[in-house]
Amino acid sequence: ETGVTQSPTHLIKTRGQQVTLRCSSQSGHNTVSWYQQALGQGPQFIFQYYREEENGRGNFPPRFSGLQFPNYSSELNVNALELDDSALYLCASSLVSYSEQFFGPGTRLTVL
Amino acid sequence: KNEVEQSPQNLTAQEGEFITINCSYSVGISALHWLQQHPGGGIVSLFMLSSGKKKHGRLIATINIQEKHSSLHITASHPRDSAVYICAVRGNTGTASKLTFGTGTRLQVTL
Numbered sequence: 001e002t003g004v005t006q007s008p009t010h011l012i013k014t015r016g017q018q019v020t021l022r023c024s025s026q027s028g029h030n031t032v033s034w035y036q037q038a039l040g041q042g043p044q045f046i047f048q049y050y051r052e053e054e055n056g057r058g059n060f061p062p063r064f065s066g067l068q069f070p071n072y073s074s075e076l077n078v079n080a081l082e083l084d085d086s087a088l089y090l091c092a093s094s095l096v097s098y099s100e101q102f103f104g105p106g107t108r109l110t111v112l
Numbered sequence: 113k114n115e116v117e118q119s120p121q122n123l124t125a126q127e128g129e130f131i132t133i134n135c136s137y138s139v140g141i142s143a144l145h146w147l148q149q150h151p152g153g154g155i156v157s158l159f160m161l162s163s164g165k166k167k168h169g170r171l172i173a174t175i176n177i178q179e180k181h182s183s184l185h186i187t188a189s190h191p192r193d194s195a196v197y198i199c200a201v202r203g204n205t206g207t208a209s210k211l212t213f214g215t216g217t218r219l220q221v222t223l
Contacts, residue, residue, distance in 0.1 A: 042213030103155035
Protein backbone atom coordinates (compact mmCIF):
# COMPACT_ATOMS: atom_id res chain seq x y z
CA GLU A 1 0.00 0.00 0.00
CA THR A 2 1.51 3.33 -1.07
CA GLY A 3 1.26 6.21 1.38
CA VAL A 4 0.56 9.86 0.65
CA THR A 5 3.29 11.53 -1.39
CA GLN A 6 3.90 15.19 -2.15
CA SER A 7 6.10 17.01 -4.61
CA PRO A 8 8.28 18.93 -4.63
CA THR A 9 9.86 18.63 -1.19
CA HIS A 10 11.17 22.18 -1.15
CA LEU A 11 10.48 25.15 -3.34
CA ILE A 12 11.75 28.73 -3.47
CA LYS A 13 9.73 31.38 -5.31
CA THR A 14 9.68 35.16 -5.47
CA ARG A 15 6.81 37.44 -4.59
CA GLY A 16 4.19 37.66 -7.35
CA GLN A 17 5.00 34.28 -8.88
CA GLN A 18 2.66 31.33 -9.12
CA VAL A 19 3.24 27.86 -7.69
CA THR A 20 1.71 24.39 -8.09
CA LEU A 21 2.08 21.74 -5.42
CA ARG A 22 1.13 18.11 -5.99
CA CYS A 23 -0.24 15.35 -3.83
CA SER A 24 -0.87 11.68 -4.52
CA SER A 25 -3.41 10.15 -2.18
CA GLN A 26 -3.14 6.79 -0.48
CA SER A 27 -4.50 3.92 -2.54
CA GLY A 28 -8.29 3.69 -2.22
CA HIS A 29 -8.74 7.17 -0.76
CA ASN A 30 -11.03 9.55 -2.64
CA THR A 31 -10.68 12.61 -0.40
CA VAL A 32 -7.74 15.01 -0.21
CA SER A 33 -7.38 17.91 2.23
CA TRP A 34 -4.77 20.66 2.03
CA TYR A 35 -3.30 22.55 4.98
CA GLN A 36 -0.89 25.44 5.46
CA GLN A 37 1.43 25.35 8.46
CA ALA A 38 3.38 28.50 9.27
CA LEU A 39 6.49 28.16 11.41
CA GLY A 40 5.62 27.43 15.03
CA GLN A 41 1.89 27.20 14.33
CA GLY A 42 -0.62 24.42 13.91
CA PRO A 43 -1.84 23.61 10.40
CA GLN A 44 -4.66 25.70 8.93
CA PHE A 45 -7.29 24.11 6.70
CA ILE A 46 -7.19 25.42 3.13
CA PHE A 47 -9.74 23.18 1.36
CA GLN A 48 -10.82 19.62 0.77
CA TYR A 49 -11.65 17.75 -2.43
CA TYR A 50 -13.96 14.76 -2.57
CA ARG A 51 -14.38 12.90 -5.85
CA GLU A 52 -13.06 15.85 -7.86
CA GLU A 53 -15.34 18.45 -6.23
CA GLU A 54 -14.39 21.03 -3.58
CA ASN A 55 -15.97 19.90 -0.32
CA GLY A 56 -15.23 22.70 2.12
CA ARG A 57 -12.88 25.64 2.25
CA GLY A 58 -11.10 27.50 5.04
CA ASN A 59 -10.38 31.23 5.31
CA PHE A 60 -8.01 31.51 2.37
CA PRO A 61 -8.32 33.99 -0.52
CA PRO A 62 -9.33 32.88 -4.04
CA ARG A 63 -5.70 32.97 -5.20
CA PHE A 64 -5.48 29.61 -3.43
CA SER A 65 -7.14 27.12 -5.73
CA GLY A 66 -7.10 23.40 -6.22
CA LEU A 67 -7.93 20.48 -8.42
CA GLN A 68 -8.55 16.81 -7.91
CA PHE A 69 -8.04 14.37 -10.77
CA PRO A 70 -9.93 11.16 -11.62
CA ASN A 71 -7.18 9.12 -9.93
CA TYR A 72 -7.82 11.28 -6.80
CA SER A 73 -4.42 12.94 -6.87
CA SER A 74 -4.61 16.66 -6.25
CA GLU A 75 -2.94 20.00 -6.93
CA LEU A 76 -2.78 23.17 -4.89
CA ASN A 77 -2.19 26.33 -6.90
CA VAL A 78 -1.24 29.64 -5.36
CA ASN A 79 -1.19 32.77 -7.53
CA ALA A 80 0.44 36.13 -6.84
CA LEU A 81 2.62 34.74 -4.07
CA GLU A 82 3.11 36.87 -0.96
CA LEU A 83 5.85 36.66 1.64
CA ASP A 84 3.34 35.33 4.19
CA ASP A 85 2.66 32.33 1.95
CA SER A 86 6.00 30.91 3.12
CA ALA A 87 5.00 27.78 5.02
CA LEU A 88 4.87 24.00 5.03
CA TYR A 89 1.99 22.80 2.86
CA LEU A 90 0.55 19.49 3.88
CA CYS A 91 -1.93 17.29 2.12
CA ALA A 92 -3.84 14.46 3.72
CA SER A 93 -5.96 11.77 2.16
CA SER A 94 -8.84 9.86 3.69
CA LEU A 95 -11.29 7.18 2.69
CA VAL A 96 -14.18 9.63 3.00
CA SER A 97 -14.35 13.26 4.14
CA TYR A 98 -14.94 12.52 7.83
CA SER A 99 -12.61 9.55 8.35
CA GLU A 100 -9.04 9.41 9.66
CA GLN A 101 -6.61 11.42 7.59
CA PHE A 102 -3.18 10.24 6.46
CA PHE A 103 -0.67 13.01 5.89
CA GLY A 104 2.04 13.43 3.32
CA PRO A 105 5.54 14.67 4.19
CA GLY A 106 4.74 18.22 3.11
CA THR A 107 6.19 20.77 0.70
CA ARG A 108 8.16 23.60 2.24
CA LEU A 109 7.57 26.79 0.26
CA THR A 110 9.78 29.83 0.72
CA VAL A 111 8.71 33.11 -0.88
CA LEU A 112 11.44 35.74 -1.19
CA LYS B 113 -9.17 32.76 21.98
CA ASN B 114 -8.33 29.78 19.78
CA GLU B 115 -10.98 27.12 19.32
CA VAL B 116 -8.41 24.47 20.29
CA GLU B 117 -6.00 25.04 23.15
CA GLN B 118 -3.20 22.72 24.18
CA SER B 119 -1.10 22.61 27.32
CA PRO B 120 1.68 22.66 28.02
CA GLN B 121 3.29 24.30 25.00
CA ASN B 122 6.64 22.76 25.83
CA LEU B 123 7.46 19.72 27.92
CA THR B 124 10.76 18.15 28.91
CA ALA B 125 10.77 14.73 30.53
CA GLN B 126 13.29 12.08 31.47
CA GLU B 127 13.17 8.68 29.91
CA GLY B 128 10.63 6.47 31.65
CA GLU B 129 8.40 9.26 32.88
CA PHE B 130 4.62 9.28 32.43
CA ILE B 131 3.56 12.19 30.24
CA THR B 132 0.22 13.92 29.86
CA ILE B 133 -0.68 16.45 27.18
CA ASN B 134 -4.00 18.25 27.42
CA CYS B 135 -6.36 19.61 24.79
CA SER B 136 -9.42 21.79 25.38
CA TYR B 137 -11.80 22.93 22.70
CA SER B 138 -14.70 25.36 22.60
CA VAL B 139 -16.85 24.06 19.73
CA GLY B 140 -19.10 21.07 19.26
CA ILE B 141 -17.18 18.28 17.61
CA SER B 142 -17.80 15.05 15.78
CA ALA B 143 -14.27 13.74 16.32
CA LEU B 144 -10.91 14.64 17.86
CA HIS B 145 -7.55 13.67 16.44
CA TRP B 146 -4.16 13.36 18.07
CA LEU B 147 -1.26 13.76 15.66
CA GLN B 148 2.52 13.50 15.98
CA GLN B 149 4.85 15.73 13.98
CA HIS B 150 8.59 15.13 13.79
CA PRO B 151 11.16 17.86 13.01
CA GLY B 152 11.15 17.02 9.29
CA GLY B 153 7.52 18.07 9.13
CA GLY B 154 5.75 14.78 8.46
CA ILE B 155 2.57 14.21 10.46
CA VAL B 156 1.42 10.83 11.71
CA SER B 157 -2.12 10.24 12.90
CA LEU B 158 -2.08 8.65 16.35
CA PHE B 159 -5.75 8.51 17.30
CA MET B 160 -9.16 9.57 16.11
CA LEU B 161 -11.79 9.41 18.82
CA SER B 162 -15.27 10.69 19.53
CA SER B 163 -15.84 9.18 22.98
CA GLY B 164 -14.14 7.25 25.74
CA LYS B 165 -10.61 6.02 25.49
CA LYS B 166 -8.24 4.43 23.00
CA LYS B 167 -4.91 2.71 23.57
CA HIS B 168 -2.11 1.88 21.18
CA GLY B 169 1.09 0.53 22.66
CA ARG B 170 2.38 3.07 25.19
CA LEU B 171 -0.05 5.75 24.04
CA ILE B 172 -3.48 6.35 25.55
CA ALA B 173 -5.99 8.98 24.46
CA THR B 174 -9.09 9.94 26.40
CA ILE B 175 -11.89 12.36 25.68
CA ASN B 176 -14.62 13.89 27.82
CA ILE B 177 -17.26 15.31 25.50
CA GLN B 178 -19.20 17.07 28.27
CA GLU B 179 -16.10 18.91 29.49
CA LYS B 180 -14.74 19.46 25.94
CA HIS B 181 -11.39 18.06 26.97
CA SER B 182 -9.01 15.37 25.79
CA SER B 183 -5.72 14.04 27.08
CA LEU B 184 -2.88 12.15 25.45
CA HIS B 185 -0.80 10.02 27.79
CA ILE B 186 2.56 8.44 27.07
CA THR B 187 3.67 5.73 29.46
CA ALA B 188 7.36 4.84 29.94
CA SER B 189 8.48 7.71 27.70
CA HIS B 190 11.49 7.24 25.43
CA PRO B 191 13.72 9.72 23.55
CA ARG B 192 12.13 8.55 20.26
CA ASP B 193 8.83 10.01 21.54
CA SER B 194 10.37 13.49 21.17
CA ALA B 195 8.15 15.32 18.70
CA VAL B 196 5.37 17.90 18.51
CA TYR B 197 1.97 16.50 19.48
CA ILE B 198 -1.01 18.22 17.91
CA CYS B 199 -4.67 18.02 18.82
CA ALA B 200 -7.22 18.67 16.06
CA VAL B 201 -11.01 18.68 16.11
CA ARG B 202 -13.62 18.11 13.44
CA GLY B 203 -16.66 20.33 14.00
CA ASN B 204 -20.21 19.04 13.94
CA THR B 205 -21.66 22.05 12.11
CA GLY B 206 -20.85 23.92 8.92
CA THR B 207 -18.00 22.45 6.92
CA ALA B 208 -17.96 18.96 8.33
CA SER B 209 -14.72 18.18 6.57
CA LYS B 210 -12.69 20.93 8.28
CA LEU B 211 -10.13 20.10 10.94
CA THR B 212 -9.15 22.84 13.40
CA PHE B 213 -5.73 22.35 14.97
CA GLY B 214 -4.09 23.37 18.21
CA THR B 215 -0.63 24.90 18.08
CA GLY B 216 0.99 21.74 19.39
CA THR B 217 2.97 20.59 22.41
CA ARG B 218 6.68 20.20 21.88
CA LEU B 219 7.94 17.18 23.85
CA GLN B 220 11.59 16.49 24.52
CA VAL B 221 12.46 13.23 26.27
CA THR B 222 16.02 13.00 27.56
CA LEU B 223 18.10 10.03 28.72
